[in-house]
Each structure stands twice: as structure tokens, then as C-alpha cells.
Amino acid sequence: MPKNKKEFVLGALENLGSALEMPAGTLTKGAQVVLSSNKEAMVEGCKGVLEYSEELIRLSTGSSIIRFMGRDLEIKSLSPGQAVIKGFILSVEFEN
Amino acid sequence: MFLIRLLRFLLGYVRFEATGVFPERFINLCSYNGIKIWSILRRKDGISAYILAKDYRKLREIARRTSVKPRVKIRHGMPFVLRKFKARTGLFAGAAAACAIMYGLSLFVWNIQIEGAKNVDVAEIEAVLKNIGMVQGVRRSEVDTEKIRHELLLSMPELSWAAVNIKGTSAVIDVSEAEPTDTAKDDTPCNLMAGKDGRVISVDVYKGVSNVKEGDAVVKGDLLISGVVDHLNGMVSFLHASGQVIAETESELSVRVEFNQTKMVRNGKSETRRVLTFFGVEIPLYLGSVKGNYELELSEWEMQIDGVNMPVKINSGKFYFTDPVQIVLSEQEALSSARTQISELEKSKYGGMEIVSREEVVQYDENGLTFTVKYLCRENIAIQESILINETD
Numbered sequence: 001m002p003k004n005k006k007e008f009v010l011g012a013l014e015n016l017g018s019a020l021e022m023p024a025g026t027l028t029k030g031a032q033v034v035l036s037s038n039k040e041a042m043v044e045g046c047k048g049v050l051e052y053s054e055e056l057i058r059l060s061t062g063s064s065i066i067r068f069m070g071r072d073l074e075i076k077s078l079s080p081g082q083a084v085i086k087g088f089i090l091s092v093e094f095e096n
Numbered sequence: 097m098f099l100i101r102l103l104r105f106l107l108g109y110v111r112f113e114a115t116g117v118f119p120e121r122f123i124n125l126c127s128y129n130g131i132k133i134w135s136i137l138r139r140k141d142g143i144s145a146y147i148l149a150k151d152y153r154k155l156r157e158i159a160r161r162t163s164v165k166p167r168v169k170i171r172h173g174m175p176f177v178l179r180k181f182k183a184r185t186g187l188f189a190g191a192a193a194a195c196a197i198m199y200g201l202s203l204f205v206w207n208i209q210i211e212g213a214k215n216v217d218v219a220e221i222e223a224v225l226k227n228i229g230m231v232q233g234v235r236r237s238e239v240d241t242e243k244i245r246h247e248l249l250l251s252m253p254e255l256s257w258a259a260v261n262i263k264g265t266s267a268v269i270d271v272s273e274a275e276p277t278d279t280a281k282d283d284t285p286c287n288l289m290a291g292k293d294g295r296v297i298s299v300d301v302y303k304g305v306s307n308v309k310e311g312d313a314v315v316k317g318d319l320l321i322s323g324v325v326d327h328l329n330g331m332v333s334f335l336h337a338s339g340q341v342i343a344e345t346e347s348e349l350s351v352r353v354e355f356n357q358t359k360m361v362r363n364g365k366s367e368t369r370r371v372l373t374f375f376g377v378e379i380p381l382y383l384g385s386v387k388g389n390y391e392l393e394l395s396e397w398e399m400q401i402d403g404v405n406m407p408v409k410i411n412s413g414k415f416y417f418t419d420p421v422q423i424v425l426s427e428q429e430a431l432s433s434a435r436t437q438i439s440e441l442e443k444s445k446y447g448g449m450e451i452v453s454r455e456e457v458v459q460y461d462e463n464g465l466t467f468t469v470k471y472l473c474r475e476n477i478a479i480q481e482s483i484l485i486n487e488t489d
Contacts, residue, residue, distance in 0.1 A: 048124040054138050075136040078127050 031061035038089045040076070041068060046083040049075070057085055065095040108149035108173030115142035116164030125158045149175060205234050206375065206407035207266040216254050216273055224251045225269070232407050233376030236262060266404065285334035285485065288321040288478040290314040294343030297474060304337030314343065320478050334483055341478040344452065347471050349445070351437045353430040354464040360389055360418035371411045381410075390415040427465070431458060434467035442469075450474040 017023075031045035043059055043066060050065060051058040052075065057068045073087035114122055119142050126133050126147075131154055136145040142164065147155070155166050181187060208230065210218050225231070228247045230239065241260040248258050248269075256274035260267065288304070296312045304321040308314060323337035370381040393414045399406040425433065455470040 048127065049120045052120050052123065052136075052138055052143070074138070075123070077132070077134040078123060078136060079132050080127055080130060 030063065031066065033066065033092065035089070035092070038070070039086065041085045041089060041092070043083045043085065044081065046078075046081060049078070049083070054087075059083055059085075063096075067091075067093040067095060069093070104148065105173050108171070108175035109146055110149055110152055110168045110172065111144060111146050111170045112152065112155070112166045112168050113139065113142060113144045114155075114159065114164045114166045115139075116159075116162060118162060119143045119164065122158060122162040122164045125162060126155070129154065129158065131155070131158075144169070149173060201375065202265055203236055204375075205230075205236055205239060205262065205265055205267045206232055207405050208232060208269065209266060209405070210269045210271065212271045212273075214273060216252070216271070221248070221252065221255075221269070221271065224248060227251070230260075230267065230269075236265070239267070283336050285323050285483040286336055286480045287319055287323045287483060288337045288339060288341065289481045290316055290318040290320055290341070290343075290477050291479040292316055292343070292345045292475075292477045294345040294477055296341060296343050298342045299339070300341075301339040303335050304339065306339070308341065314477070323483055334485060337480075339478060340476050342474055343477045345473050345475060345477065347473065348468055349438055349441050349471070350466060350468040351434050351441070352464060352466045353425070353434045353437075355425050355427075355430055356463070357423050357425060358420050359423055360391070361421045362391065362416045363419045365417040367415045367417075369413045369415065373407075373409045373411065375407045386415045389418045389420070391418055392416075427460065430465050431467065434458075434465065438467060438469055446471065446473060 031043060034042040034044075036042075043061070045061045047060045047062050049057070050060050054073055055069060055071065057073050057075065059066045059068075068085050068089055068091075070090040071088040073085060073089070076084040076086040078084075116122065119138075123133070123136060123143070131147065131151045133145045133147045136143055149171070152166075152168070158164075159166050208222070208225065210221050213221060225244070225248065228244055228251075230244050239260075239262060241262065244260050245258045248260075248271075249255055254274055255271050257272040259270045261270070262268075293315045294313075296308050296310055296314060298310060299306050299308060299320075301321055304323050305325055306321050307319045314320065320341045321337045321339045323335040325333040325335055327333065367386060369386065372379045372381055393416070395412045395414075396409060397412070398409040450473060452472040452474055454472075457468045457470070459466045459468070
């Protein structure tokens, strides 16, 4: 599928989702990040680990990259499509 | 979370360290191949993580592709515990046998407790229960509590209520004794007849019409108090006659004692034989049988723990050997023996009666003596006899 068409379809799905008042990302299969305070983060839609250290963990979600920065970071569990990050999370950034 | 930990323990898991240049690729390939790893910690030269024991073998190929060297550091879980005892099959066999025996024994009733019996003899209740089939060692599934309760009450009218409860391997039989019934409340028409020959001393009529008076001589079977009442208007009533007719009765007791007697006297030798009853199985703890003349004394020891009878008991029998000894009693000794025997008989026969007089007669002959005691007693000789009523058209 051409990139423009893909972006058009994604945009249309997002509009439909917001019109139906559904949570963002439900129809577009985007990654979901659930933060529990700054101690734990569950990432759904995780495709793989790009970088891993105690201060920085970068996860690929397909359409974007999520960067977790903090101290004593560890991957508590990793399974196809889901990862749980544990430690002192100082910031969460998205890279497109 | 506890369930997950339990599951991991049952399946077995290991902590491993993977050293290499690109541990992220290693992690991604594990995830891509469906291998679950958790608690991934970054180390200087690699990572450490936990993995299920069954998945560790799959790491080999991934490690080769990512140039990472995995090494097991710690093993956890049931499979590794069982491996230590692999050579100790006897231990597992013994544990399995113990479990099987415990389960098997729990299918039976081993302790029967009877509670609530005050005047009724517990041994009598136990004997009745034994006839019904409620004994130590009976299968719990075969115990029909309702049937046992019903049959116990039918067999023992002294009991007014009973309940059978099975708690584990114990059967608790709760009973309540019946209050003595007042026979005067019985309304069955009856007469009072003379149970013995005698001379009437006093007549107390509670219900009915007296047929005798003081001083009358009556024989066994004579009508004393009638339950048939004729009214002036020609009607006849049938009552449950009640009352007391005290009469003087004569009777005698007689015993014979021989001068030459053979008595069995203990010679000082004895033997003890024991039988162990273990969960209903009787195991004799002796060999051979006892021969000769003996006197036997029985005793029983039953194991108890915290007041609960256990199905383990030892029945002991002590055999005191005796030898026959010829003895010749003097007249005084023979008479003394006769008096003792008569005294025992007197207690059992005349226990509740008033003895007005007693006359002793001793007859001696060459072989022994006959000791006779004639009694004059005062007792209630009235006994009930039902009136048979035939209804005619």
C-alpha cells in the first residue's frame, strides 16, 4: 500500500474513532503505554528492544519508537507484543 | 501473581547470564520466537534474565546467531528438586505407600464412642450395635446412620432417643434414656390375680373392685382385684385394675454340701497369653495352646490418645494352673459353706421382700448335709392379667 494511502487510511480510522468517542489508538492499532506512577510502565504493541541500559531503554512499536530514561531500569518481562519496564522512570519520549 | 510463581516453580526455571556485544538482538529474537524471559537486568558485558527450564534449550540457536554466550547461574523449581532424589526411589515409594495406607484406613470407622448413657450399661449398647453391624472396622460407606438409630431404639426400649454421627473415622452414638413409665397410666382393661399362694394381710385398691379381704387364703391364679365393674344401671365397665395385695407367702431354699470334695487349687504356676487387635485384625502373640486345668483371668488394654480410643488393643489372659485336691470338710465347715450359698441365693431371690421369719433345718447323712431354710415373707402378690373382651353384635 503506498505511504500516502496508508496515512490516509490511518487518518480516516482515527477520525472515525474520535467520532465514535473511542479511546485513541483503538482502531489504528497503535502502541499503548500504561504508566504506574514512575515505577513501572507496560507497553503493548512492542515490536522489539532497540537499546537497553540501566539509564535508557528504547522500544520499537512499529510506527514509532518509545524512549524511557531513568535510573536502575530493567525489563521486568518481555513477550511478543508486550513489555514491562521497571525502575525509576524520569521521562518518556516518542520518536517518529 | 502467586499462581504465576507457583506455576514457574512447578515447571522449573533458571537464571542465566548472556554475555555478548548485542544483547538487545538476543532479547528481540527470544521474544520473536515466543520464548518468555523475565527480570532482564543489564550487566556490564551482557544481560541476566530468568527463563523456564524447558525453554533454555531453545536459546542455543539464538545465542549462536547473536554471538552471545548463555550460562546457567541458578536453577529453581520442582524438576531440579526431584532430580536430586532420583536415586532415592524408596523414599517416594514409601511416601506413596504411606499416603495410600492413610487413605485406605480413612475409609473405615475405627472408634465408636457412646455418650449420654447413665443408667443403661454401655456394654449392652455396644453388644446391640455389634448385632446391627456397627463395629470397629466397618466401612464408612456401609454405615446407614438412620437404620442403625432405628434398630438401636427398637432393640433397647430403655432408650428414648439416639443419634449416630460419623466424624472422620469416629462414630459418636448419642443416646438419651427413657424416663420410667407409670404403669398406672396404662388403660388396658385388666384384673389383678394372685401370683403366689398366701394369706392376705392387706388390700389397697386404687382402681377396680376387691375380691378378697384381710385374712383370706388365696392360691396362685385367684382373682384379687377385678377390673370388671357392674353399675346399678346395668352397665358394665372394664377398668385397668390397680392396687396392692400384701400377703404372707411361704417358700424355701435348699442346698446340699458334700463332706468329700475335690477342689481345684492353684499350684503357683501360671502363663500369660496375649492377642493384639490391630485395626480389626487379631494377631496372637503366642504359640501353642494351654493344656491342663487352670483358672483364667482376662484383662484388656486399649490404646487411647487424648481420651479417644484407638483401634489398637491387647487382650491378655493369665492362666493359673490348678491341681485337684481332695478335701474333707468337717460338719462345721460344710454348714458354713451351705450358709454362704444360701445367703447368696437369698439376696437374689428375696432382695426386695420383707422376711417375717426364717427357719433353718439341717439334715446330716454320711456323705454330707442338706441345709434348708424355710421363709415366711410379706410381699405384693398381685399381678396383672389382661381382660379379653369379645365384641358381639
